Amino acid sequence: MNKFAKLVVGLALVSLPVIGVIGTAFADTPPANAAPGSTLAERVDQRKKERVIVLDKNDNQRLISTCESAQGKLRVIQTNAVATLQRHIKVYKNVDGRLWLVTGRLKLATQDTFQLEKQHLEYTDKVAAFQTTVTNYEQALDDTVVINCAADTIGFKALLDTTRLYYDQLAKQSADIREYVINNIKPTLASHVTDLQPKSAPTAGAN
Amino acid sequence: MDPNFNQQPNQNPSPAPPANNSNDPIFHAPFNSPVQNQQPQPTVSPPSQTEEMTKQPRGKLFIILCVLGGVVLLLIIFVLILVAATHKKAPAKPAGNGSQSSITDAATSTNVQIINDTITQDLSSLNDDQDFPPDKLTDKTLNL
Numbered sequence: 001m002n003k004f005a006k007l008v009v010g011l012a013l014v015s016l017p018v019i020g021v022i023g024t025a026f027a028d029t030p031p032a033n034a035a036p037g038s039t040l041a042e043r044v045d046q047r048k049k050e051r052v053i054v055l056d057k058n059d060n061q062r063l064i065s066t067c068e069s070a071q072g073k074l075r076v077i078q079t080n081a082v083a084t085l086q087r088h089i090k091v092y093k094n095v096d097g098r099l100w101l102v103t104g105r106l107k108l109a110t111q112d113t114f115q116l117e118k119q120h121l122e123y124t125d126k127v128a129a130f131q132t133t134v135t136n137y138e139q140a141l142d143d144t145v146v147i148n149c150a151a152d153t154i155g156f157k158a159l160l161d162t163t164r165l166y167y168d169q170l171a172k173q174s175a176d177i178r179e180y181v182i183n184n185i186k187p188t189l190a191s192h193v194t195d196l197q198p199k200s201a202p203t204a205g206a207n
Numbered sequence: 208m209d210p211n212f213n214q215q216p217n218q219n220p221s222p223a224p225p226a227n228n229s230n231d232p233i234f235h236a237p238f239n240s241p242v243q244n245q246q247p248q249p250t251v252s253p254p255s256q257t258e259e260m261t262k263q264p265r266g267k268l269f270i271i272l273c274v275l276g277g278v279v280l281l282l283i284i285f286v287l288i289l290v291a292a293t294h295k296k297a298p299a300k301p302a303g304n305g306s307q308s309s310i311t312d313a314a315t316s317t318n319v320q321i322i323n324d325t326i327t328q329d330l331s332s333l334n335d336d337q338d339f340p341p342d343k344l345t346d347k348t349l350n351l
Contacts, residue, residue, distance in 0.1 A: 063351065070349040077343065084338050091329050098329075102322045105314035164344045171339035178330055189323040196316040 030169070031162045033132070034139055043143055047158040060153050067149035067156055074145050081141065085134045088174060092127045095181065099123070106192060116192070119185050126180060130173045137166035 031050055034043050055063065099120045106113045140163040149156035312318065342348055 066351050070351050073349050074344075088333060088338070091333055094329050095326050098322050098326055101310065102314065102319055105312060105318065108311070108313035109315070111314060160344070167339070167344055171335065171341070174333070174335050174339060178333070178335065181326065181330060186323055186326065189319055189326075192314065193316045193320045193323065196314060196319060198316075 031136070031140075031165055033136060040143055040146065043139070044147065044152065044155040044159065047140075047143075047162045048155060051158040051161050053154045053157045053161070055154060055157065063153040063157065064150045067153065070160075071145050071149060074141065078138075078141050078145060081138065085138075085170070089127075089131060089134065092130065092177065096120075096124060096127065099185070102189065102192075109196065111192060111195065116185070116188050119180075119188060123177070123180060123185060126173065126177050130170070130177060133166055133169045133173060137163065137170055140166055 029050065031047065034046065038046075099116070103113050103116055103120065106116065140159060144156065144159040144163050147156050147159060
C-alpha cells in the first residue's frame with residue numbers, strides 16, 4: 001500500500017469520529033424559528049443545514065420503504081396534538097387571569113404585591129415561550145407530514161429530528177411551568193393568606 | 208209561416224185552443240200565459256243585515272285574540288331570555304367555604320385561599336406524563 005493510500009485511509013479514520021461529534025453537536029442544537037411566511041422548501045433547507053443529516057445507503061433505503069407509513073402515524077399524532085396543546089394554553093391563561101384577579105384584590109387590601117407581580121411576570125414569559133414552541137412544533141410536524149419523504153429522505157429526517165426537538169422542548173416547558181407555579185407562586189399566595197388572617201385579640205387576665 | 212204555430216196575443220188567462228190547430232197539443236197555450244210544469248226557481252236573496260252584523264264582531268274578536276296571543280308569547284320569550292342570562296351570569300361557586308365575593312372586593316384570607324386552591328385545580332387538569340410521553344416520536348413508535 002503506497003503512502004498516498006495510507007494517508008487517505010488515515011485521514012478517513014480520523015475525520016469520521018470528528019464528523020460524528022460535530023453531527024451530534026448539531027443534532028442537540030435547538031432549532032431556530034422558521035422565518036414567518038417561509039415556504040416548505042425554505043424550511044426544509046433550513047432544517048437540513050441545522051441538523052446535518054448523513055445517511056448511509058442502508059439507512060436511506062430503509063427510510064424510503066418506511067417513511068410513508070411513519071407519516072400516517074404522524075398525521076394521527078398531529079390531530080391529537082392540536083387539542084392537547086390548546087388545552088394546556090387555556091389552563092395557563094386561566095391561571096394568568098386568576099393571578100391578575102388576586103393581585104388586584106391584594107392591592108385593594110393594601111398588601112405588598114411586588115413579589116407576586118414579579119413571579120407573575122416570569123410566569124407570563126414562560127407561557128409565552130411555551131406558545132412559541134407550540135407554533136414551531138405544529139409547523140415542523142406539519143412539514144414532516146407533507147414532505148415527499150421518499151424523494152427527499154434527508155429532508156424528511158431533518159424535519160423529523162426538528163419535530164422531536166420541539167416536542168422535547170414542550171415537555172420540558174410544561175413541566176417547568178407547573179413546577180414554577182407550585183414552588184413559587186403558590187407559596188407567595190399562601191403567605192398572603194397568612195398575612196390576611198384576622199389577628200386574634202390578646203387574651204385579658206394573663207397575670 | 209208555420210201553420211202549426213198559433214200566436215194568441217190576447218190576455219185571456221185561460222187558454223183557448225184555436226179551432227185550426229186542434230190536432231197540435233204543444234202550442235195550444237197562449238203566448239203570454241204562464242208555462243205549466245215549470246219547476247220553481249230558487250230565489251237568491253241578499254244577505255240580511257243581521258248576518259253581516261254578527262260577522263263583523265267575530266272578525267274583530269279574532270284580531271284581538273291574535274294580538275293578545277302574540278303579546279303573551281313575546282312576554283314568555285323575554286322571561287326565558289332573562290332567566291337564561293341570569294343563569295349564565297351566575298358565577299361558578301368557588302371551592303371551600305362557598306362564600307361568593309365580588310370581583311372588586313378586597314382580598315381576604317378566604318378568597319385568596321380559594322384562588323390558590325383553584326390554581327391547583329387548574330394545573331391538576333393537565334397530565335404531562337399523558338400529554339408528553341417520551342416515546343411518542345421515537346423510531347420504534349413510528350416504525351422507522
